[in-house]
Amino acid sequence: MNELVQLTKDEGIAIITINNPPVNALSPGVPEGILEAIEHIDRDDSVKAAVLIGAGSTFIAGADIKEFIKITSGKARGTPLLPLLLRIEDCRKPVVMAIHGAAFGGGLEV
Numbered sequence: 001m002n003e004l005v006q007l008t009k010d011e012g013i014a015i016i017t018i019n020n021p022p023v024n025a026l027s028p029g030v031p032e033g034i035l036e037a038i039e040h041i042d043r044d045d046s047v048k049a050a051v052l053i054g055a056g057s058t059f060i061a062g063a064d065i066k067e068f069i070k071i072t073s074g075k076a077r078g079t080p081l082l083p084l085l086l087r088i089e090d091c092r093k094p095v096v097m098a099i100h101g102a103a104f105g106g107g108l109e110v
Contacts, residue, residue: 005033007040014041014050014093023061024054026106031084034110038084042091050091052110053098060107081106 001007004027006017016037018024034052041047054060088095088110097110 001037001040002029002033004029005037007037009044009047012046012048014044014047016041016050016052017055018053018060019055021056023058023102024056024107025061025064026081026110027064027066030060031081035084035087038087038091038095041093041095047093049094049096051096051098054100054107056101058101059097059099059103060110061102062105062107081109085109 004018004020006019008015008017014037016034018030018034020027020030024030038050041050099107
């Protein structure tokens with residue numbers, strides 16, 4: 001994973017934690033970290049299920065507004081969320097979202 005997404009395990013349950021303060025936005029690196037965690041979970045026979053949570057008081061507050069400005073000005077490309085959502089859906093293990101606090105836009109899509 002990366003510094004924005006951590007993967008831990010507890011008695012066969014994988015815990016994917018989004019840690020992108022202050023609101024756990026889907027900034028560059030977050031979708032990629034989640035995808036990497038899902039790939040790892042799918043290959044790990046010791047994992048029976050997974051839960052995705054947000055660190056702090058927010059689940060995922062959607063896309064990073066700063067990135068929208070870069071994308072609309074042509075200075076950056078957005079990370080498509082659909083491939084990540086399809087990969088979560090196709091995971092051989094159940095993946096549960098522990099929504100707490102705010103969850104907007106892309107956070108609700110996840």
